[in-house]
Structure formats: structure tokens, C-alpha cells
Amino acid sequence: MSFFDLKGIVRPLIGLSQFGKNPHTKRLDVLGKDTADRYRGFHYNDLEACIGCGNCSTICMNGAIDMVELAAEFNISQAKGNSGLRPRVDYGRCCWCALCVDVCPTGSLNLTKEYNYVSPDPNTFLWTPGVDNPYGKDQLSFVSTKETSLMTFDRVPMRELDGTERVKSFAEVVLGYNEEEARAEASRCISCGLCTEVCPDHMHIPEYINAIARGNDQDALRIIYDNNPLPEMCGKVCTRRCEDVCAIAVRGEAVAIRWLKRYATEQAQTADLIQEIVNPEIKEANGYKVGIIGAGPSGLTAAYYLALRGFDVTVFEAKQFAGGMTMYGIPKYRLPMDSLNKQVSYLQKIGVKIKFNTRVGKEISFDEIYKNHDAVFIGIGFEKPWKLGIPGEDLENAIPAVEYLRMINDGESYDVGKKVVVIGGGNVAIDGARVAARHDADVTILYRRRVEDMPADWEEIEGAEDEHVHIHPQAIPIRIIADKSGKKVKAIEYLEAEMIAEEGGRPRPVPIEGSETIMEVDTVIGAIGQEADYSFLTEEYADKIEVNRGRIVTNAQQQTSDAKVFAGGDAVNKTADAISAIADGFRAVKSIEAFLMKK
Amino acid sequence: METSLIKEELLAQQLQNAFENIVTEAVRKDTVFAYASKEQVSSILLYAKEKLGYKSLAHMSCIDWLESDEFELVYIIWSPETKLNLFVKTRIDRQNPEMENMDMIWRQLNTYQREIREMFGVEFPGFVGEKEFILEDWEDAPPMRRDFDTLEYVNDTFFEREGREDKQDVRERIAKRSGEEIPDFAKKYSRE
Amino acid sequence: MNTILFEILGAIATILLAFTVGMFYGGARRKIIARIQNRVGPPVYQNFIDVIKLYSKETSIHHGAMQHMGPVFAITASVTSLMFVPVLNGGGWFWFDNLSFSGDLIFLVYMMVFGSLGMALGAGQTGNPNSAIGVTRGLSQMVGYEIPFVMSMVALMTQFHTTSITGMMEIQAQSGTWMMFSNPFAFITAVLAMLGMFHYSPFDIVHAPAEVASGPVSEFGGKYLGLMMSSGSIFAFVKLTLFVNVFMGGASNLIELVVKTFALYMIPVLYGVTSPRYRTEQAITYFWKWPLFFGVISLLWAAF
Amino acid sequence: MREKSTTLYLGPQHPGITGNMMVKLQLEGDTIVKATTHVGYLHRAFEKLIERRNWMQTTTILCRFCVPEPDPPEAAFALAVEQIEGREVPERGKYLRSLVLELARLQSFMLWYAGQSGSTGLYTVGQWSVGDRNYVLDLFEELTGGRIYHMYIWPGGVRRDIPEGFEDKVLRTMDYIEKRIDDYDRMMFDSAIFQKRAQGVGIITKEKAMEWGVVGAPLRGCGIGHDVRKDNPYDAYDKLDFEMGIFEGGDVWARARVRQFEIRQTISMIRQLIQNLPSGDYLNKMPNPMKWTIPAGSAYGKVESVRGEFGFHVVSDGSDKPRRVHARGPAYVHGVSLLEDVLIGQNLADVSFIMNSLGVCPPEIER
């Protein structure tokens, strides 16, 4: 440094020129009004779109988000699949990291531009987004989009046999997840548990999925067996209403709950292995005897859990194999016979006695069962197909789908010919069609309504289409035409229908005049529903046990009008699927136990 | 992208040749692990510093492996020439944790050792440095040990603002509404 | 009787004037600095609010009698100094003829030190090490700037053969030349010393916040701080008026006074905005280099 | 003559202390004969808290490690996690990360201007630079949604893509700031007084620097060229054209010159990043955060912050929560033992000046 540093004295003075410039200061009244479009301010929750899954509350590392019940005036939906709770944020905890936004599966929780709040009272920092700041709707800034969300909205695709490959055999179409896929799929679950409410059996879905995600498959199976003794069957063919309310499904594809259950059960390839893994605690025999009619899902469920609770259980099954409709009504490419038999033999290991080929009312009378047991559970299911109610359905080649499936599953052969028509849109109809397709038949499904109205699973419908099953929607069959011999089916005549929107209901098909079409066919398979066969009930019991519109009337605990008799399954509930039957059986166990132990 | 680990392998080999009974591993790009016994660490560090040019100490940290009742001490050193990070790891007994004082190799270790002594209770015999570093009047267990439960301590010592008692758990509420009974062994998989 | 009353009234008015002007200058300084820093800054009257608030604060700190004496010394020194500084040309304004006597310049030079010494005593009593260090620094720095300042004054006194401020003002009025032109080196010396007197950057080491909190006044809050601030603003007025009187021919009316003093005031303010602060020894080195050099020259100028 | 020695507690509440720590000084006159640092006033036990948080939640708490520079911790953690997990970052993600890191460096440099000049009483530069820093923070706000805490860098990339028109805004801001830096430099570096204050103060010799593990600008101010961005390039730094500022002397002046040089490098880097921004994905998305597990392993991720190398030692035991995250910021090295050593023999007036030039940041020392 020089002795006299003029530059060092003068150059800083240039800065004084700033005096003449406009200050950068913002006026007080505009301060805080121009935040960026992405600013992370207070939360805003769309109360209607929110399903109360509580994922925001879980991700919040500050414990800032509580799930609370709001006052009645906000009309929070309490429907199934909606917890009825809404997040409340403690701004004495929040750090505005917005992870809650990025994990919100529905996208209802967003942040706004608003961030200014000062108060002398520390108790006023507890806000319910959407309630305390309804104006936030117009100030959304840091929003949750499908692209930025941390949720994985796309399901891990399930590997399947190719459509042309499938029709060649009855090999299982779905190949199942391998471990990596299962972990990936399981990790999509947010463990909210909304699904459990919809599941008729209230399975512990978040828990077992989480166990899979953490790599504890055995725990997963144990949790599954807690209230479902036929998980492998459910894992393959469940109607999985749980997936409809999945929180992820609001914006994406639901977690593949069914496939994950299937994955969990696949680890146990034999009944011994199941026992080894599940290793249930069997209580000491308590001396009570329970008779169960029908080894369908509901009967087997009741039998299993009663056996675990120390009851002496005997199941009476009319057919050669246990499983009921799941055995005889579901084609083998969906549910292989070995699989079901494995699960049944596990039940037998636990101590469930099954008397096969024992039709109640034929080999053994209901009276005998009733008298020899302390309680009776009826799980007979729907066996008898409904009639189509059109002329010609008694012809030789017009066959109910249930019957057709039973024959095929029993190993009997039935020649459907080259051209098959299936009437109906349920799972049974599709099953019938796909089985027929496996016999090299050209199959057409006639359904009254549109494809999207079909009660069958969309996966099944897609599977059928892959197998070149032709679906003809909006077609109402009016008669089946016999051939010259008058015994065999030659053709079917149907009317085209149009959908007329009806107030307060779903659209109704109305036949179009003059649209009659005749289609030549070899076989007509009818699948419009089934009913129960109560012929085994002798008059004495028919009076005691109330039957209404083909269904046994029970209370919520599955108890019939006869206190000693319990019932479940298709013969009782209207949902007519395996999981409801299992739920009935499970409920019945509890009430049978309560009924007997109380005595 | 598979990169070759030539430099890393070379360093692992060098250490392996110089010391018996140590395990070295070229883990990934720029990173080499050396597992050694407690007694060997100082000679490895000195060797690496003097002979191999690992002049700079990047880090020292302590990990509590409660399950196996051990503390793991990790020294991360870095060389300006090879640009590699060498992790020298050793495990010490958790019940009587003691480690050689090494602040004469790197003066910087002074700070690290003070922290580890305070936070984990690891003793460094012969190490001078003030006892209190970050904490003041601390009477509980060394707080970074995994068996010290911070939440419990917080609940005992501090207050929480009232007005949030009405919160509910979604899973429990759903279970209650539908009558589901979650078995105890499954609860550990429930959402926290 | 009346004259004494008027004199007292006039004295009070002078104090009020000095206080007001000093406060507004302080406010203006904050405003100007704010503008240079691209800000709007507080209102010009902000210092008034501050002082009133400080007086209304409770004071509950007791570190012994000397602590109370410190601010009192300071305000006494500044008020006494003020009494000896002619505010306007012709010796007085508002019925107040200042306590001018021949030799008041020498008296003033010492009076100005008195305040700082009193402060030092008071601050020393508080036992706060920051104060102690601040005081040490303040005194060291005072030694630094006091020598060139006295030199320039002595140069003027020898050059014009008077030790009275009014005398100097008369001489300037007669000759029509301001002393800053008749002895420019003395003026330069005095201005350089003034930079130190104001304790603005780069000579604010005394109360450098980053080092010794606020230095000597660290322990003074409330009324004491209010007193210190009042004393400071009166003192600023005293210094500025003195410089204007001595170097710039005084002022014949208030507007002229304000213009001249403000212009002078801007020198330390603007230099302060752009300068980091010197360390104590650097400050003393500074004062003993250029100011001293100019001081010697001014003495020589005066002598020859 | 032996002067009477005074004990002065500088802090914890003291205007001259960067943050909240205490330096106990033993003074003889104005000269320091002994300095003892006391830290722990800001200890929040992050590393304990992280034991209770899962990997995703950890990313949001990280930026609080160091208040003036919230981004390097995020990046260092992300790098460490990526190393353990083997997660690839898309090219655009890398560029955006570097962009954020450089913007963070820029705003931190401006904060440093304020600290360095403010500790010598030159408040004007501080007022300017902190005021102008708002324009950089505006960019952050636009990009990440937060002014100070961005929580933007995630393992696998960045959180959001850039908004529309952002590139232009960055370039315009850079032009403005480049112009302003000249103003700061005129007042600060050209000032004779500042030069006097800074030269020969707080000297760290080359040997000492290696011994104490000095990093960052203080190390480069000793004439040793070490910069993580050059030595172990991460993100997009291997594709950028920049130079290290290496100055000899080891005093405050040399450190200041390093920063003066590097702030311009940073601006040029930001321009390069914006101009070469590739298209494509910005994030290699992690699975559901609640179920995100990292395979067992450990790694040391490091990035270059303004004050030096910022390192994270991350240990995973394969679960959904980190086993241990141990952070080591530059202040951890500079602010405790080294500071005690450097302060001896210095003038009291230079304490906060030296602390600023070493970049002592207490929240990061004690975490």
C-alpha cells in the first residue's frame, strides 16, 4: 500500500451516488401481496375432495397435523371409504415443508400464498384448512399434481399369459407377482385403512401389505389368516371392493390388494407349510359341538375359527370336494383345484372334520344334525340357477352356466359345439364364456346393458376380450329356436336395446321395436343368477327358520330366527361373493361362541 | 453406468499389504472401507497420512449399534492426490467405550473427540479438552445413544400446548366404525 | 432583574434550539444514510420519539453513584459548552448574550474533554468490561484527535491574536474572509479532527457494536441513555456551531446557521457512510499522521 | 510492563457474534492472550431427531442445519443417499441442483459481504448486499416456494421443475447483481481503511491449514487449491467451466479476495447452467415416502458451500429410518479449536471480523 492511497479514499465515495436513486423499499400497504406462484403458505383443504386418509398426518414429522372430526355443519361425508376426519394443522409445529401436499393421494390438500398471521394469543395457531380459511381456494400456490406427487399412481403390472396362449389350456392366467414386484407394489400403499371398512370381512389390509413391504411375508400371511382361512382363494378371485375405495385410486390405479394377498399366500406351497407359518394357537376343546352345512367359504370359515376356539366342528358337504361355489363355480384357470384343496386340507389339519358326499336331506337329515349339535351353521349357498324365462330354454343345448362350470370342473365333458352364446353380464357369465372359449368355441356374450354396466370385474371382461370372446351389449334375448329335431338349439333371437336414462337410477335398456336378430348357435349358456335350495328343511324347521325372498333371514350376528341355528354366505347376504361369505362365517363364529359360552 | 474402481482397488490392496488382519473393500467410486481392530486404527491412520498422502481428515463419527452392543467409530480421511475417501472403521465395546486419543495426528480431532465423548460417552484416555462442549449441566445418559429416548425426556421436561386432545387416528376410527379387531401382533405394521 | 430573567429564558431557548437542531440533524443523518443504503429510513423526527421514550422508561439499575454522575457530567459539559458558544453573529439571539469572555476558546477546548471524562468515570463504575474497554478506547482516541484539534485552534489563536470566539467572528466579519481561507491548513486539520470527535465511522471504535456492544453506554438504559442522547445532540450542535463560528464566519440568522452547520455536518456523515472503522491504534496513527502534519503546517502558516 | 488482563465474554448475545455462540476472551489491553469458544446455544439435536424420522422426513429437516446456507446440507445428504442406494439422477435434475446450489452460494456470498463489512462498521455494503440478496431469494421463492428453506433437493433429483420464464428472470437478476457487486467492491475492497483492517489479520499458515483441516475459502486463501467441485465433482460441476480462486497470504484479506473472485465465478456458472439446461426428467422418483427403505451401507457425501466443504456421513441399516446422519460443516472445523488458535495475539476489534472471514456459523457446529 502506498503512503497516500488517494484511490482508497475516493473510490468508496462513489457509493454516495446511491443517494439520488429510488429506494428499493416496498410500501407498507403492498408488502406481502406479491408472493411467488409456488409459495408455500398456509394449507387449504378441499373438504369435499378429501377422503380423510390421514396420510398428511403421517408424513408430518412435526406432529403438526391432527385428524379431527368437524362440526356437523360442514357435512363431512361419513361414507365408507371416507374416514369423516379432516386434517387440522398446528402452526406452532408446521415447518411448511409441504410434504403433506406431495403425499396427499387425492390432491385435496394444497398450500396457498397466504402466510401472514400474527397474534398475541398462542392458542390461535390451530387451524383447520378449508374451514378457517375458506378464501384460500382462490390463492392456491404450491399444489399437488399427479406429476409432482410422491405417490406412485401406476400399479406394478401383473404378468399374465398371452391371450392366444391361454385358450389352449386351463393353466392359470395370472402369473402372480415375484418378490421385487410385490415389494414395489406393496410400497405404494399408504396404510390408511380406508379399504378395511369396505371389505366385508374387514381384513387387516394395511397391516399385511406393510408386512410385505417390509419383507416379512410370513407375518403378512399370519395377519391374513387372522380372519380369512381361504386367502389363496381370495387372492385369486376376490371381488376386491377394497380396491374401489383405495386412496390411491382417487387419482390413479388402486393398490393391487388382491394380488398382494395372493403373493403372500404363494409362499406356502403345501398345507404343512401354511401350518408352519401361520402356526395358530388352538384352544383346548370346550366340549361344544357345532354342525356346519355346506363346505363353501362361509362354512369353512366358521369351521376353521370355531375349531381354533376349541369347538368340535363337523362340516357336511354334498359334493366330493370342499369349496362350494369357489370350487365348482369358478373355472380352473382362475382358481386351480390344487390351490383350494391345499387350503382345505390345512383346515382339516387344524381339526375341522369334513364329511364329503353327504347331502343334507338325503344322506343325513337336518333333524339329525340339529339334534346332535349344540349349534348349527347353514352355509348352503346358491346352487340352483335362475331360469332365463324365455321360450326354448329347456332345450338340450341350453344350459345354465353354473351347471356348465360344475361339469367342467368335475371333469365331465360337455360339448358346446362351435358357436356359443352366453346370456348375462356377471362374473359367472364371463367365466362360462371363457371356459367355452377354451373349448375352441366362438363365444358371444349377450348383455342387456352397456359394457360399463356389467357387474363382472373389468379384468375379467378384458381377459375375455383378449381371448376373443365377443361381447354384444344391449341385446335382449327373446327366444331360443330349436332345430328340426326340436331338442337341440339352433339359433337365438334377440332384440337390440337402447339405454333410456331414468331419473334417480341407472339407465334402463328398452328394446328397439323391429330390431329382432337371429343368430345361429350351438349352445346357449344362461348366467343370470342362482338361488338356494331349501328342500332339506323339513316342515318343522321351515317354520322355525324364516326365509324371505329366497334368503334366510338373520340378525346382524348371523343368528336366524332359531337361536341355535346360524346362517351365512350367499343364502343370507345379497352381495353374493366369496369374501362376504367368509365375513358371514367369521361373524357367525363370534356369535356362536357368545351364544354357547353364555349358556 | 459401471465405472472401474482401479484407484480404489489399489488403495485397498496397499492397505491390505501393509497391515495384517484388516479387511478392506473398494465400495464404490471414491470410497474405500477399511475395517480394523481398535488397536490398529492409529497406525493405519498414521500410515495413510505419512505414506499414502491421506493428509486431510474429513470426518470422524460414532455410530451406536445398540443391537450388537457396540459403538462403531469411523474416520474418514481424504487425499488431495488420489481424491479418494478412505473410511477407517472400528468397533468398540459399548459397555466400556474407550478409544485411543488421536488428536496429535490431526489437531482437528480435538473437536470431534469432545463431541463424541459428550454425546456417546466414549472416553479418550489422555485427551485434554473441556468436558462440556455442547450440553450444559446434562445429567441424563449421553443423548446420542440410541437407548436415550428423546421423546420421553421431552414429555417429562417440557410442556405441550393444549387444545389438540381431540385428534383421532384414522385407522382406529375406521376399525371402530366397522367393528374390525386388529390383532396385537399385526399392530406393529399399522401406521404410526 | 428583567435582564437576568430574560437571560435565563434565553439560555433555555438556546438549549432547546441546540437540542432540536441536534436531534433533527441526527434524524437527517439517519434518513440520509438510509437513502444511500437504498432505504426509505425513519422519519426525520425519529430521534425525538426515541428520546422521549427513553425518558419515559423505568430505570432500575444501580451500580453506584458514579454511574448516575456519568450522564450528568455529560449533559453538564455539553450545556456548559453551549453557553460559551455564540449562536449568531453579534454575540447573541433571543435576548441571550452568551457567556463569552476572552479565552473562551481555550475553555471550550477543555470543556469538551470534560464530558468524555465524566462519561469515562460513570462507565467505569458499571463494571461492565465492554464499558471499560470502550472507555479506554474513547480516551485513547480522544488523545488522538485532541492534539491536531488543539493545534489548529492554537494556530488560529496565534494567527489572529485572540482567544475569544466572538473575537474571531468579529475579525472574520471585518476582513470579510473566512478563516477556512485565511488558514486553510488549520481548517483541514480541524475537519480531520472533527471526524474523530463525532465518533462516526471510521472512528466509531468506541461504541463499535460488533466488538464492545455499545461501549461506554453498555450499561446505560432508559433515562441515562436519554440523557446521553440529548447531551450528544447538544454537543453536536456545539461542535458544529463552534466550527462555523471559527472557520466560516458565523451566521447572522438561524437559516444561515442551519445551512452552514448542516453542510459541515455532512462531512463526517458522508465520510462515515462509506468507511469501515479503524482500530484504536490505527485511528491514533491516522490522527498523528495527516492531521498532525497539517496541524504543524497550519502552525507554521500562522507563525509566518 | 505487564498489563492487567481483562476477561471479556463475547456472546452469546452479542451483536458481533455471527449467530449465537460465545467466545471467552482473555485480554491484555486490546490484545487477546487466550480465547475459549463455547458452543451449544443452538443445539437442537438434529442427529437425534433424525433417528425418529424416515428418509423422506429427513430431507426437510436438513436445511435447518445451517441457516445462512440451507442448500448444501440437502445436497450433501442427497449425494450420500444416492451413493448408498445407487440412485441415478437425471441430467436435468443435476443441472437444476447445481443451479440451486450456485444460487445458494450467491446469496450466501452476499450475506458474507454484509457480515465482513458490517463487522468493521461499514454497514452500507451490508445494507446493499442484503437488500439485493432479496432478488436472489425471489428466484428461490419462484423455483422452490420458499425464501430461505427450500427443501428442494431430494435424493434422486429435485422436487419441482422450473416454472415458466424462470431462465430469463435468472439471467436478468444475474446482470443486475453483477453490476451491484462492483459497487460493493468499490466501497469495500478499494477502501484504504478496509485494506488496512484486513491485511495481516487472522493469519493461517499453510501448515496450520493442513493440520487443522481447514476447508473452503480459508484454505484457498492460504494458497492451497482444494474445492470439492473440482476434486470430486458432483452434480453438473464436471460440465461447467470455472476456476478456483487461490490467493496467498492466509489472512482475512486473502480470504476476502477468494470470495470476491468466486462470487463472479458463481454468477458465470449460473449463466452456464441456465444456458445449457438439458431437457428431460428432473427427478428419479422415490417410492412412497412412508415405505422408502435404503439398503444397508454408509457413505460420505460432500459439497462445496461458500464456507467450505460440507459433508454428511450417512449410515443406513436397511430400514426406513437413517441409522445415523452425522453432519460436518466447515464451521465445525473453523469455529471451535481453530478459532481459539487463530484469535491468540489478535486485536479485540478483529474478533468478529475474523469469525466472519472464517465463516463461523454456530447452528452448524452444534446442530
Added chain:
Amino acid sequence: MYNDKNAQTIVEYIQNFTRKNSLFMLAYGTGCGAIELPATLTSRYDAERLGVRGAATPRQADLLLITGYLSTKTLKRVIRVYEQMQDPKYVIGFGSCTINGGMYWDSYNTIKLLDKYIPVDVYINGCMPRPESVIAGFKELQSLIAAGKADGAAKYKENLEWYRENQKKVLKNWPLVEYNW
């Protein structure tokens, strides 16, 4: 906002007016909030126009800013600083941490509820509060002062026992000096 000006005497009114327009703040750099304070005081936000300026020591300060979390170690100093301040004195709590623990709610070393240890006049929302919020906090405090409602210090005197008890729970054996006002 507050219409009870008539309730105050003219002296009180002037006092409150000057108190509200001249806030010497002691920014205790306790936490993250300290980083936005420079911004609050500089060009864009310029808190000085509200009469807010920094004070270097507690003796001179009217306003204590607790800028975030307080570790127990700092709490000790904060209590001492607070007690050193001269009446009238006010406290502003910054951000979540002072309200209910913020993101350090489960940390063993930070206090959660500031108002259990020292009286707080105004809380500012945010983590951390933006300068705009800080300014809003100042303005809120000013309106409280104008209305004569910022009486945290009086509350502290009244309930000293209660505050001491809470403080001791955290500070344990740390000696607390006698509060002399």
C-alpha cells in the same frame, strides 16, 4: 383498530405513542429467524421506518426478539437478558418453535412453549417468518402498545412465582438471579 384512546390520559397517550414508534430491539440470534432479520432491516423491508432499530445491549432495549427455538442453554441467558431489560419491555416470539415447539418438538434440548418461561406479547407465524410477517408482527405489537395492552412485563412481575417454577423445571440447578425491577 383500538378505539379506546379516550380511556387513556394524554400523558399515557404520548407515552404509548413514543413507545410504539421507537422500539429498540434486542435480536437474540437464537435460531433460524435471525437470518431474516437482516433482510427485515435492509432496503426492501426497512423496519427502521417503523422506528425499529437494533440495540446492542439489553439495558437499552425495549423489545426482545426470540427468533426461533431456544435451547435450554440459551434459555438461561434469555431469562437473564429479559430481566436485565428495563420496563416497559416487550417480547416477540418468532415462528412455530416458540408457539408449540415447531419442528424441534421432540428434541431434548429445546423448550417448546416460550410463554411458560417469559411472557410473550406477539407471536409471528412462520417457519421461519418472512420479513413481511416480521413487519406485520411489529405493527401488531405497535397497535397493542398504543392500546396499552402489551403488558407482558407486568404479567411477569405478577406471576413471577409461576414463571420461576417453570424455569426451574428446565434449568434445574442453574442459579437464577433475583429479579430486580
